Amino acid sequence: MATIGDVARIAGVSRSTASYALSGKRSISAEVREKVEQAVQQLRYTPNAGAKALATSQTKVIGLLAQFFEDEFAPAMLQYILGVTNRARDCGYDTLLLTEEDGVSALTRISASRMVDGFILLNVAENDDRLDPLRRAPQPGSLVGLPGDPSEIDVFDLDFAATGRLMVETLAELGHRELVLVSQPEHVLQRGGAYVWRLANAAREQAAELGVTLHHHFGSSTQPQIGRELDDLLDAHPNATGLLLNNEAAAAALPSVLQSRGISAPRDISVIGRYSDDFARTFSLPYTAIDSAAAELGRRAVEHLVSRIEGTSDSEKTVVDLIAPQIDDRGSTAVPPTRH
Amino acid sequence: MATIGDVARIAGVSRSTASYALSGKRSISAEVREKVEQAVQQLRYTPNAGAKALATSQTKVIGLLAQFFEDEFAPAMLQYILGVTNRARDCGYDTLLLTEEDGVSALTRISASRMVDGFILLNVAENDDRLDPLRRAPQPGSLVGLPGDPSEIDVFDLDFAATGRLMVETLAELGHRELVLVSQPEHVLQRGGAYVWRLANAAREQAAELGVTLHHHFGSSTQPQIGRELDDLLDAHPNATGLLLNNEAAAAALPSVLQSRGISAPRDISVIGRYSDDFARTFSLPYTAIDSAAAELGRRAVEHLVSRIEGTSDSEKTVVDLIAPQIDDRGSTAVPPTRH
DNA sequence: GACTAGTGTCGAACCGGTTCGATTCGAACC
DNA sequence: GGTTCGAATCGAACCGGTTCGACACTAGTC
Numbered sequence: 001m002a003t004i005g006d007v008a009r010i011a012g013v014s015r016s017t018a019s020y021a022l023s024g025k026r027s028i029s030a031e032v033r034e035k036v037e038q039a040v041q042q043l044r045y046t047p048n049a050g051a052k053a054l055a056t057s058q059t060k061v062i063g064l065l066a067q068f069f070e071d072e073f074a075p076a077m078l079q080y081i082l083g084v085t086n087r088a089r090d091c092g093y094d095t096l097l098l099t100e101e102d103g104v105s106a107l108t109r110i111s112a113s114r115m116v117d118g119f120i121l122l123n124v125a126e127n128d129d130r131l132d133p134l135r136r137a138p139q140p141g142s143l144v145g146l147p148g149d150p151s152e153i154d155v156f157d158l159d160f161a162a163t164g165r166l167m168v169e170t171l172a173e174l175g176h177r178e179l180v181l182v183s184q185p186e187h188v189l190q191r192g193g194a195y196v197w198r199l200a201n202a203a204r205e206q207a208a209e210l211g212v213t214l215h216h217h218f219g220s221s222t223q224p225q226i227g228r229e230l231d232d233l234l235d236a237h238p239n240a241t242g243l244l245l246n247n248e249a250a251a252a253a254l255p256s257v258l259q260s261r262g263i264s265a266p267r268d269i270s271v272i273g274r275y276s277d278d279f280a281r282t283f284s285l286p287y288t289a290i291d292s293a294a295a296e297l298g299r300r301a302v303e304h305l306v307s308r309i310e311g312t313s314d315s316e317k318t319v320v321d322l323i324a325p326q327i328d329d330r331g332s333t334a335v336p337p338t339r340h
Numbered sequence: 341m342a343t344i345g346d347v348a349r350i351a352g353v354s355r356s357t358a359s360y361a362l363s364g365k366r367s368i369s370a371e372v373r374e375k376v377e378q379a380v381q382q383l384r385y386t387p388n389a390g391a392k393a394l395a396t397s398q399t400k401v402i403g404l405l406a407q408f409f410e411d412e413f414a415p416a417m418l419q420y421i422l423g424v425t426n427r428a429r430d431c432g433y434d435t436l437l438l439t440e441e442d443g444v445s446a447l448t449r450i451s452a453s454r455m456v457d458g459f460i461l462l463n464v465a466e467n468d469d470r471l472d473p474l475r476r477a478p479q480p481g482s483l484v485g486l487p488g489d490p491s492e493i494d495v496f497d498l499d500f501a502a503t504g505r506l507m508v509e510t511l512a513e514l515g516h517r518e519l520v521l522v523s524q525p526e527h528v529l530q531r532g533g534a535y536v537w538r539l540a541n542a543a544r545e546q547a548a549e550l551g552v553t554l555h556h557h558f559g560s561s562t563q564p565q566i567g568r569e570l571d572d573l574l575d576a577h578p579n580a581t582g583l584l585l586n587n588e589a590a591a592a593a594l595p596s597v598l599q600s601r602g603i604s605a606p607r608d609i610s611v612i613g614r615y616s617d618d619f620a621r622t623f624s625l626p627y628t629a630i631d632s633a634a635a636e637l638g639r640r641a642v643e644h645l646v647s648r649i650e651g652t653s654d655s656e657k658t659v660v661d662l663i664a665p666q667i668d669d670r671g672s673t674a675v676p677p678t679r680h
Numbered sequence: 681g682a683c684t685a686g687t688g689t690c691g692a693a694c695c696g697g698t699t700c701g702a703t704t705c706g707a708a709c710c
Numbered sequence: 711g712g713t714t715c716g717a718a719t720c721g722a723a724c725c726g727g728t729t730c731g732a733c734a735c736t737a738g739t740c
């Protein structure tokens with residue numbers, strides 16, 4: 001492969017001049033610049049990434065730490081990954097995908113060997129092991145998911161408290177008086193999926209304030225179970241007229257459950273979920289939902305990370321950016337059915 | 341960060357000696373090796389990846405070219421990605437994930453800048469644009485998906501022809517005489533998804549040979565449509581007793597279709613799909629299926645690629661490795677119902 | 681006409697590893 | 711007792727970029 005030395009030789013200048021001609025960091029005569037550019041074309045010169053990284057201490061790569069848990073619904077993760085890689089590329093960065101179970105060792109390994117300029121952590125837990133190593137690392141990081149202690153790091157997440165309130169409020173305003181909330185499984189919460197209780201607590205408070213009854217259930221994240229559980233829940237709460245789903249698997253299972261009971265939304269029951277638009281399309285879910293904004297979160301995390309890497313960050317202070325919930329109305333809410 | 345120079349100084353030896361002590365490429369006294377190792381511990385020394393890449397021309401990174409098409413079922417892709425990244429890490433490689441639409445430019449960019457030691461291409465089309473640049477690249481590559489011209493490159497794929505035959509054969513042996521095959525949408529095929537017709541043609545031939553009627557239909561890959569199409573198909577072919585699905589979305593949609601028609605597998609109809617075990621779990625699909633072996637294909641592709649990179653490849657000749665279809669029996673096949 | 685300022689170019693050093701050739705030393709050999 | 715060999719170590723060069731300081735030349739200033 002051609003090196004910058006080859007380019008310089010063909011152009012009849014020194015290596016340093018060729019370098020300056022390409023980077024524009026010093027003034028160069030139009031004539032020389034022209035010759036260098038021609039040599040680049042002719043040799044199909046592309047700088048060696050390793051050499052560049054060594055010289056500049058910049059790799060133009062960001063590390064993406066994804067964690068896949070047995071108890072989670074994997075397809076939902078894909079949205080985040082795509083959001084990050086696509087936006088990163090637009091910003092001039094490539095993405096090193098790290099899926100090892102041991103996120104801490106992945107982080108320290110990659111960080112110490114200077115393979116990346118920064119990190120993005122997905123699926124951040126309330127008390128995430130990876131945060132301490134990240135704080136100590138010389139590279140900046142962005143989190144997707146709000147941990148208990150977000151100090152020193154930029155955080156991006158959906159505002160789950162506002163989401164819980166909005167779900168309850170929306171149905172209460174339509175006249176619903178008894179609701180069922182289905183969350184992720186309890187062990188997701190125990191593992192540190194704090195968003196589960198952030199949404200649930202806020203929903204509970206809002207319900208109390210509005211005088212609405214709210215039943216809360218931790219659902220499974222796999223299908224035969226969650227379907228049965230939904231069925232049982234509807235049996236257990238015959239007067240409930242609204243269903244709130246903070247559980248992707250539950251949303252995916254609901255159509256067949258409703259069908260088998262011979263009821264439909266919103267005629268017999270109103271439904272609000274919380275999942276991404278892509279998820280809804282993939283599974284063809286006909287329910288109004290609050291967008292989990294996966295791609296948007298990934299994009300914001302990348303943009304902020306890049307501005308930190310490149311030192312163009314507007315503020316030195318770290319940021320906690322909670323996206324306000326936004327409802328995608330697919331027509332699955334209505335006034336409750338009248339009973340007699 | 342500590343460099344090998346720091347290690348050498350603390351250990352009281354030259355840089356080259358420190359390097360040899362760590363690599364073991366020349367004999368080193370036990371005493372010196374000990375001192376170097378202590379210095380490494382003390383300084384938490386980790387080699388700089390860029391410098392190492394520059395010196396050795398090895399990056400220990402492989403490039404993973406994934407393509408996401410609107411008309412495909414995205415979650416299925418995740419299995420391949422995880423299969424590749426996890427196996428790569430076990431082999432000592434990290435993975436650069438490239439999701440740009442323009443796979444050719446991604447390939448040439450990464451290849452020319454020497455960011456990776458090899459490539460894995462997913463979702464390879466019959467006539468894939470990326471193959472020529474890959475052949476010209478200095479790095480080796482493995483394909484997941486069989487193209488029309490696999491020359492000079494290692495290829496890994498499910499044996500779709502054998503899959504088609506096996507599907508038909510299995511139901512024919514049980515006594516079925518009229519089958520319906522639902523493939524991916526026709527534009528997947530036009531884009532170069534040759535596996536669609538490889539399976540369909542083989543199924544057709546096998547059916548002809550066994551004297552079985554086979555109706556072939558290109559189904560949609562999104563849910564409200566594919567559900568309706570399945571319903572129409574069952575109406576159109578009332579005497580069909582077996583359903584073959586080479587279309588993930590169709591498999592995901594089938595449970596509610598059958599339910600709404602008040603029929604069930606295998607009592608009223610026998611079903612064989614083609615999707616991964618993980619996919620079946622995620623969607624809780626109760627149908628016997630031929631495993632698309634995504635993770636296994638990813639693993640084989642990585643292993644072969646690594647052996648090429650490291651020059652330990654058993655043979656110089658390129659390989660076309662078609663995995664024999666394997667049936668995961670979930671009990672959705674039986675003898676056809678008797679009519680009168 | 682000497683002084684200054686700015687422009688354009690070059691050589692050398694540096695980033696942090698690896699590797700080749702040379703050197704020293706002690707043990708084994710004839 | 712000189713020769714040969716292998717083990718252990720070191721210095722220097724190299725990988726392919728970037729960047730600093732020096733220098734030559736031109737143009738403008740007083």
